[in-house]
Amino acid sequence: MGSLFTGALGAASVSLPQPNLLAISPVIALTVAAVLVLGCVIARPLIRGVVYPVIAMAGLVAALALALIQLGNRPVTTFSGNWRTDAFSLFFTITVVIAGILAVLISDSWLTENDVPQAEFYAVLLCSVIGAIVSASAYNLIALFVGIELMSVPTYILTGFAKHNRVSNEAALKYSLLGGFSTAILLYGLTWTYGVTGETGYPAIRGFVGNGQGGFHAAVLLASMLVIAGLGFKIAAVPFHMWTPDAYQGAPTVVTAFMSVSVKAGAFAALVRILTDAFGGIYRDWSPILIVIAIVTMVLGNVVAIVQNDVKRMLAYSSIAHTGFMLVGLATWNPGNAVGVSGVLFYAFAYTFMNLGAFGMLAWLEAHGAGTGIDDVNGLFSRAPLAALGFSACLLGLMGFPFTVGLPAKVFVFQAAAGGGYVWLALLSLLLSAVGAVYYFRPMVRMFMHEPKVVLASPRQTVMAVGLGVAALGTVLLGVLFSPVFDLAQRAATGG
Amino acid sequence: MTPPLEWYLVFSALLFAIGVVGVLVRRHVLVILMSVELMLNASNVALAAFSRYLNSMAGQVFVVFTITVAAAEAAVALAIILALARHKDTVDVREMDILKD
Numbered sequence: 001m002g003s004l005f006t007g008a009l010g011a012a013s014v015s016l017p018q019p020n021l022l023a024i025s026p027v028i029a030l031t032v033a034a035v036l037v038l039g040c041v042i043a044r045p046l047i048r049g050v051v052y053p054v055i056a057m058a059g060l061v062a063a064l065a066l067a068l069i070q071l072g073n074r075p076v077t078t079f080s081g082n083w084r085t086d087a088f089s090l091f092f093t094i095t096v097v098i099a100g101i102l103a104v105l106i107s108d109s110w111l112t113e114n115d116v117p118q119a120e121f122y123a124v125l126l127c128s129v130i131g132a133i134v135s136a137s138a139y140n141l142i143a144l145f146v147g148i149e150l151m152s153v154p155t156y157i158l159t160g161f162a163k164h165n166r167v168s169n170e171a172a173l174k175y176s177l178l179g180g181f182s183t184a185i186l187l188y189g190l191t192w193t194y195g196v197t198g199e200t201g202y203p204a205i206r207g208f209v210g211n212g213q214g215g216f217h218a219a220v221l222l223a224s225m226l227v228i229a230g231l232g233f234k235i236a237a238v239p240f241h242m243w244t245p246d247a248y249q250g251a252p253t254v255v256t257a258f259m260s261v262s263v264k265a266g267a268f269a270a271l272v273r274i275l276t277d278a279f280g281g282i283y284r285d286w287s288p289i290l291i292v293i294a295i296v297t298m299v300l301g302n303v304v305a306i307v308q309n310d311v312k313r314m315l316a317y318s319s320i321a322h323t324g325f326m327l328v329g330l331a332t333w334n335p336g337n338a339v340g341v342s343g344v345l346f347y348a349f350a351y352t353f354m355n356l357g358a359f360g361m362l363a364w365l366e367a368h369g370a371g372t373g374i375d376d377v378n379g380l381f382s383r384a385p386l387a388a389l390g391f392s393a394c395l396l397g398l399m400g401f402p403f404t405v406g407l408p409a410k411v412f413v414f415q416a417a418a419g420g421g422y423v424w425l426a427l428l429s430l431l432l433s434a435v436g437a438v439y440y441f442r443p444m445v446r447m448f449m450h451e452p453k454v455v456l457a458s459p460r461q462t463v464m465a466v467g468l469g470v471a472a473l474g475t476v477l478l479g480v481l482f483s484p485v486f487d488l489a490q491r492a493a494t495g496g
Numbered sequence: 497m498t499p500p501l502e503w504y505l506v507f508s509a510l511l512f513a514i515g516v517v518g519v520l521v522r523r524h525v526l527v528i529l530m531s532v533e534l535m536l537n538a539s540n541v542a543l544a545a546f547s548r549y550l551n552s553m554a555g556q557v558f559v560v561f562t563i564t565v566a567a568a569e570a571a572v573a574l575a576i577i578l579a580l581a582r583h584k585d586t587v588d589v590r591e592m593d594i595l596k597d
Contacts, residue, residue: 142561145565146561172576173525177525182534183532195505198546
């Protein structure tokens with residue numbers, strides 16, 4: 001293609017870079033689906049509502065397939081070094097696309113029953129998935145920034161999607177203002193990274209930063225701290241977590257289910273990549289700071305979750321606690337110990353099933369006329385045994401119970417911490433995850449042992465049941481058959 | 497005579513600090529939103545200055561992306577404020593207190 005343009009422009013030889021389209025094909029599939037969904041709005045009188053989720057699902061399944069077929073390929077860096085498709089980015093692509101698929105399945109009934117504009121919902125949801133993929137594949141500061149924003153801004157909209165509900169509005173406002181604040185901090189960090197190193201590509205930045213022996217060390221450190229703070233907001237790490245309980249509680253439950261896993265995965269991918277690739281040389285500087293953040297995040301999340309009387313808010317604090325567990329894996333990273341990062345990857349994958357399932361079950365309760373209070377789950381087992389069992393599977397997974405995916409996820413991360421010489425940190429994390437049992441068991445006891453308090457309506461929720469079944473089964477099956485996923489995570493972490 | 501790079505960076509740092517203080521102290525949602533924009537523009541000033549002094553175009557490309565993203569974010573935030581103001585005639589964040597511990 002380059003030669004075509006050379007002729008036209010005469011002596012000035014302009015060579016257009018030939019982008020590798022296969023590398024970005026999952027994003028192309030999702031973009032086409034998002035545009036198609038919106039395009040169908042024009043033909044709204046002619047088209048039945050069912051077409052929107054079908055298009056969204058087709059795009060997501062196509063993206064999943066396109067990511068899976070690239071798994072064996074060699075790493076590709078394309079778009080002038082802005083984009084890198086390797087096992088790492090593909091792992092996160094698969095994770096967030098699965099989150100998108102499950103989200104489409106569980107939100108179908110909420111959308112139709114509450115008369116929410118469907119096309120807009122699916123288009124915005126797909127945009128957020130695209131943003132998460134871009135965040136995970138970015139190999140350049142500018143691409144990273146655009147990816148993070150493309151992921152976050154749609155979730156502000158999704159949070160406020162129940163626009164006649166004041167709680168949803170308030171949650172969206174808090175989320176968007178604090179999200180914008182964190183974006184500005186992240187951007188300032190990226191600006192300084194660029195200003196000090198003169199580069200925007202990760203490999204070039206790594207070359208400049210080196211081992212932190214050269215000049216400008218203080219400025220590089222400042223830049224990396226600002227980046228950690230900015231992305232810390234997105235992953236809901238303490239002390240940048242203030243928005244999390246409000247946004248998660250106020251958002252429509254199906255939206256909470258989606259964003260609690262996909263935004264966390266996308267932002268974690270971006271954080272892992274920029275810290276290990278661009279700032280890998282100065283890990284001795286950021287690692288202690290991340291360890292402190294991880295500890296306070298685990299402590300606050302687990303302790304505050306205990307006193308919550310609303311299951312949705314309790315799960316919001318539990319998601320803060322899980323950020324802490326995942327940070328343990330990243331904080332103990334060093335160039336010779338990449339196991340922690342494979343633990344983070346596996347954790348993000350496992351978390352997609354268990355957390356989306358847990359929030360999805362709350363959405364199922366709401367669809368049947370119950371609330372999200374702790375009393376609302378009373379006696380669920382006697383009314384809907386399958387729902388109670390699925391909910392329990394997800395809660396046990398979040399707890400880290402044997403025979404659920406939560407256990408290997410925690411073991412891999414804590415093992416990495418111990419292997420990196422932080423045995424005390426591994427033990428502390430173990431202790432804090434035991435605290436989790438207190439609040440995860442509470443709704444379970446009520447489901448199985450208390451008398452029902454709320455009478456459940458019985459609408460047919462087939463599509464939703466499929467999504468919840470996949471999430472619950474995934475939580476249990478991956479707890480036994482975790483090795484293929486973990487092998488892939490290990491390959492991704494070691495740069496395969 | 498071109499001012500030295502430090503002047504731009506100090507100016508940018510001041511803008512950023514004013515923005516941070518504005519977000520943390522002010523209670524009017526629109527003022528908070530403007531403070532966030534101020535923080536984003538602090539980065540724009542620094543990026544443009546870095547770009548000029550490093551003789552690298554990447555900084556200016558970054559500025560274009562930042563402006564676009566800031567516009568998208570402001571549009572979404574304003575739409576949310578509008579939706580909220582329809583329910584409750586207020587723009588004071590102290591009165592947005594349904595969600596709390």
